[in-house]
Amino acid sequence: MHIRFLKKKKGLHTLEYAIIILIIVAALIAIQVYFKRGVQGGLRDSTDKIGNQYSAANFTSDYQTDTNTQQKELRDKSGQITTDIIVNDQTKQGYETVAGLNTEDTPVSTGAPVGAGTVTTTGTGTSTSTGDDTGTGVITGTDTGKGKGSGTSGSGLGTSGSGSGSGGAGSGTGSGNTGTGSGNTGTGSGNTGTGAGNTGSDGAQDISYNSTIAAAIAALCGSTSGASECSLIQDKHISVLFGDFSQIYGDGADNIMASWEGVTYNTIFVNKILETQSPPEAIAGIIAHEATHADYDYYPQKWIDSTLAEHPGLSASDLHIPGNSIDQECNAFGAATEVWNEIKGSLHDTVLDGTAAAYAQGEANMKSAIRSTYQDQSLPEF
Amino acid sequence: MINTYGCASPADSFQKYSSVDPELNIALEYLSGWVYSEQKGTTGSFAQVVFYRPQKNLSRIAMVVTVSPVAKMTLTDKSLLAVVDSLISKRMKFADAKVLKKSTLNIKNLNVDATEILLSYKTLNSFYSVKSKLIILKERVVIFEYQNKFYTLRYEAKDSEFGRFDQAFSHLIDSLSIK
Numbered sequence: 001m002h003i004r005f006l007k008k009k010k011g012l013h014t015l016e017y018a019i020i021i022l023i024i025v026a027a028l029i030a031i032q033v034y035f036k037r038g039v040q041g042g043l044r045d046s047t048d049k050i051g052n053q054y055s056a057a058n059f060t061s062d063y064q065t066d067t068n069t070q071q072k073e074l075r076d077k078s079g080q081i082t083t084d085i086i087v088n089d090q091t092k093q094g095y096e097t098v099a100g101l102n103t104e105d106t107p108v109s110t111g112a113p114v115g116a117g118t119v120t121t122t123g124t125g126t127s128t129s130t131g132d133d134t135g136t137g138v139i140t141g142t143d144t145g146k147g148k149g150s151g152t153s154g155s156g157l158g159t160s161g162s163g164s165g166s167g168g169a170g171s172g173t174g175s176g177n178t179g180t181g182s183g184n185t186g187t188g189s190g191n192t193g194t195g196a197g198n199t200g201s202d203g204a205q206d207i208s209y210n211s212t213i214a215a216a217i218a219a220l221c222g223s224t225s226g227a228s229e230c231s232l233i234q235d236k237h238i239s240v241l242f243g244d245f246s247q248i249y250g251d252g253a254d255n256i257m258a259s260w261e262g263v264t265y266n267t268i269f270v271n272k273i274l275e276t277q278s279p280p281e282a283i284a285g286i287i288a289h290e291a292t293h294a295d296y297d298y299y300p301q302k303w304i305d306s307t308l309a310e311h312p313g314l315s316a317s318d319l320h321i322p323g324n325s326i327d328q329e330c331n332a333f334g335a336a337t338e339v340w341n342e343i344k345g346s347l348h349d350t351v352l353d354g355t356a357a358a359y360a361q362g363e364a365n366m367k368s369a370i371r372s373t374y375q376d377q378s379l380p381e382f
Numbered sequence: 383m384i385n386t387y388g389c390a391s392p393a394d395s396f397q398k399y400s401s402v403d404p405e406l407n408i409a410l411e412y413l414s415g416w417v418y419s420e421q422k423g424t425t426g427s428f429a430q431v432v433f434y435r436p437q438k439n440l441s442r443i444a445m446v447v448t449v450s451p452v453a454k455m456t457l458t459d460k461s462l463l464a465v466v467d468s469l470i471s472k473r474m475k476f477a478d479a480k481v482l483k484k485s486t487l488n489i490k491n492l493n494v495d496a497t498e499i500l501l502s503y504k505t506l507n508s509f510y511s512v513k514s515k516l517i518i519l520k521e522r523v524v525i526f527e528y529q530n531k532f533y534t535l536r537y538e539a540k541d542s543e544f545g546r547f548d549q550a551f552s553h554l555i556d557s558l559s560i561k
Contacts, residue, residue, distance in 0.1 A: 255513040273512045289510075310424045313405075326421065333509070351514045354506035360475045364428045364448050367421050368536075372434035372444035373508045381421055 063094030070208050071239070212275050213240050216283035225338035226284065229291035236266065238294060240287060243269035257351065258286045260293040268294070282349040285340035292332040297322045307382060320380045327382045329370050333359055396553060400561065405429035406449050411557035413550045416445075427454045433554075441540060442507060442519055445551055447558070448534040455532070462527050466497045469523065469534075476503035477516065487524055491559045496526030496533075502541065520544040524555055533558075 071085045209217060217240065221230035233240065246254040248269060257274070261267045268290040274283055296303050300322045307319055307327065321328075337359040340352040359366050371379075396411035403420050406429045412418065418433045430448035435441075452460050457468055466484075473479050483500035501523065504516040518541040525534050535558070537551035 255511040257510045257512055271512050277512065311422055312426070313422065326419075350516060351506065351510070351512075354514065354516060355509060357475050357477070358505060358509070361472050363423050364421075364430055364446075364450075364534075365472075367423075368430065368432045368444060368446045368448075369442070370509060371419050371421065371432045373442055377417070377436060381419065 061094060063092055065090060065092045067091075068208070209240060210242055210275070212280055212283065213242065213270065213287075215280035216240075216287055219281050219343050220284040220287055220339060223284070223339050223342045225335075225342045226288050228295070229288045229335060229339070232291050232295055232298065233268075233287070236294070236298060238291070239267040241267060241269055242272040242275050244272050245269070258290050260290040260297070263294075263297050278349055278351075279347050281343045281345070281347055282340065282352045284343060285336040285352050288339040289332040289336035292335040293324065293328065296324075296328055303328075311382070314382060319382045321382075323380075324376075325380045325382050326367055326370050326374075329374070329379070330363065330366050333366065333370070394550075396550075396557070399431070399433075401429075401431060403429050403431075405451075406431060406447070407561045408447060408449070409557075409559050409561055410447070410554050412445065412554055413547065423450075425454065426451065427456075441543065442505070442517070443539040443543060443547065444537075445547075445554055446534075446536045446538075447554075448536070450532045450534070452527070452530045452532065462497060462525065462532075465527075465532055466499065466525055469525070470499065470501070473501050473503055473521070476505050478518070479503035482520075487555075489524075489526055489528075489558065490556055492526075492528055494526050494528050496524045499523045499525075507540070517541070522548065522551060528560065 066089075068089045069085070070088075071083055217230070217233065220226040221234075223230075232238065243259075244254070245256045245259075246252075248259075249256065254271075254273075256271060258268060258270045261269065268287060270283060270286060270290075274286070278286075303321050304316060304319055307321065308314055308316065319325075333355055336352065337356045340349070341356055344352070358369055395414040397414045398409065399412050399418060400409045401407055401420065403422070405422070405426065406420065408431075412433045415435070416433045417436045418431050420429070420431045422429055428448050428450045430446055433445040435443055455465075457464055470481060480502050481499060482502055483498070485498050487496045487498040488494070489496050499522070501521045502518055503521075505519045506514045507517040508514050519538055520541050521536060521538040523534065523536050525532065527533070535551075535555055537548065537554075539547060
C-alpha cells in the first residue's frame with residue numbers, strides 16, 4: 001500500500017512543483033515594486049545625506065549659552081590650594097535654519113523629477129513624478145552640556161559637556177504623472193555642546209557671590225571712590241569669597257582681615273567672621289583694600305611709574321612691584337578709608353573707623369604705624 | 383632698609399644709629415634689640431626713621447623721628463605753633479583724644495627749643511585684624527624747627543606700657559645730632 005500510494009503521489013508532485021514555481025514567480029513580480037522602492041529609497045537617503053542639509057548662503061543660527069559656575073578654593077596649612085568646582089552648568093539653546101533649498105544654484109526641476117517622491121505604482125511600468133522639493137528644515141537643538149570637575153592648586157579638570165538636537169521636519173509636495181511625491185524630510189542635528197570645566201580660578205566666567213559679598217560689591221560699585229576697584233573686580237572676574245583663615249593659612253591666622261591671593265588664583269578672601277561682624281559697607285572698604293593689591297599685580301607698570309613720579313629719589317630697583325610694601329599697604333588703607341568714609345553713613349565699624357582715624361593723621365604717621373604693627377616685619381618700604 | 387642686628391642686647395643699653403637717607407641726616411642712640419626702618423614721604427614731604435621692637439605679637443610701641451622740609455609742607459602758616467596745632471588737631475580725630483601736657487623742651491645738642499606734647503587717645507591696637515580693638519595709646523611728641531626743617535620726635539605706647547620706654551625716648555632725644 002505504501003508503494004502504490006507513492007506512485008500515485010508522484011503525478012501530483014510534479015503539478016505541485018509547477019504551481020509553487022508559478023506562485024513564486026507571481027510573488028516576485030508582485031513585490032518587484034517593493035524592491036524597487038527599497039533601492040530608490042536607499043538612493044534617495046544617500047542623496048539626502050549629501051545635500052539639502054546645509055547651505056552657507058541660506059543658513060542662519062541663533063544660540064544663547066548660559067553658564068553657571070561656582071567654585072570654592074581653599075589653601076591648607078602647607079600652602080597647597082585646592083579648588084572644588086561645585087557647579088559648572090552650561091546650557092545652550094537655539095536653532096539653525098536652512099531655508100530656500102529650491103533656490104540653490106543646483107538646477108530646479110521643471111517637470112523633470114527632482115528629489116524623490118514616494119511613488120506608488122500599480123503593476124509594472126515606470127511612473128514619472130515631478131515635484132519640487134520645497135522642504136524647509138528648521139533645526140532645533142538644545143545643548144545641555146554639563147561640566148563638573150575638581151582640581152588641585154587651582155587647576156580643575158572639567159569634563160566636556162555634550163549635547164544633541166533633533167532636526168525639524170521638512171515637508172514638500174510634488175505631483176507626478178501617476179504618482180505623488182513627498183518633499184524631503186529634513187534632518188538636522190543640534191550642535192554638540194561644549195561645556196568645559198573650569199580651570200582653577202577661571203577668570204572668564206561670571207562670578208556668583210555670597211549675598212553679603214554681593215551687597216558689599218554693590219556698595220563698592222555704587223561709590224565714586226571705589227570705582228576703579230569695582231572695575232578691576234568686574235574686568236578681571238575676581239572671585240571674592242569668605243574664607244576661614246585658620247584653614248587657609250594655618251593656626252594663628254584666624255585674625256587676618258582679608259587677603260589677595262594673586263593673579264594666579266584671582267581671589268580675594270575675606271575673613272568669614274566678618275560676614276556676621278561687619279556691615280557690607282565695611283566689607284566694601286576691605287575689598288577696596290585688597291583690590292588695590294590686585295591692581296598692583298595686574299598693572300605693575302602703572303604703579304611703578306606713579307611711585308617713581310612721587311619719589312624722585314627712588315629707582316626701579318628700589319621697588320617691589322609686583323609684590324607688597326609699606327607704601328602699597330598705605331595706598332591700600334587709603335583706598336579702604338576713602339570708600340568707607342563715602343558710604344558708611346551712620347554706620348560704625350571699629351576696624352574701619354580706627355583705620356580712617358589713623359589714615360587722617362597723614363602719610364608719615366600711617367606708614368610708621370604700619371611698620372611697627374604689621375605682622376610681616378620684613379615688608380620692604382616700596 | 384631694615385636693621386635686625388643687636389637683638390640680644392639688654393633693654394637698657396643703646397646702640398648708635400646714623401641715617402642712610404641724606405634727607406634725614408641725623409644720628410642718635412636707640413634701644414639695643416630694637417630694629418629700625420627708614421621711610422620716605424610722597425614728593426619728598428618727609429623722611430623718617432621708625433624704631434620698633436622685633437616680635438611676633440606686636441604691640442603699638444614705637445619711636446619715630448620725622449624730618450619735614452619747610453618748603454615741602456602744605457600748611458599755610460609754617461610756624462612752630464601752627465605745626466603743633468595741626469598735629470593736635472589731627473589727633474583729636476581719635477576717640478577720647480586729650481592733650482595731657484604741653485611744655486617747652488630744650489634740645490641739648492642743637493641748643494634749640496622744642497614744643498613737647500603728651501597726648502592720649504583711643505586707637506586700634508593693630509591694623510587689619512578681625513581681633514583689632516581700641517586701646518588707650520599715649521604719645522609723647524617733641525617738635526622743633528632747625529635749619530628750615532621741622533623735626534618731630536614721637537614715642538607711642540599703650541597706656542599701661544608707656545612708662546617702660548619713656549626714659550629710653552628721653553635718651554634718644556638727648557642723643558640726637560645733625561650730621
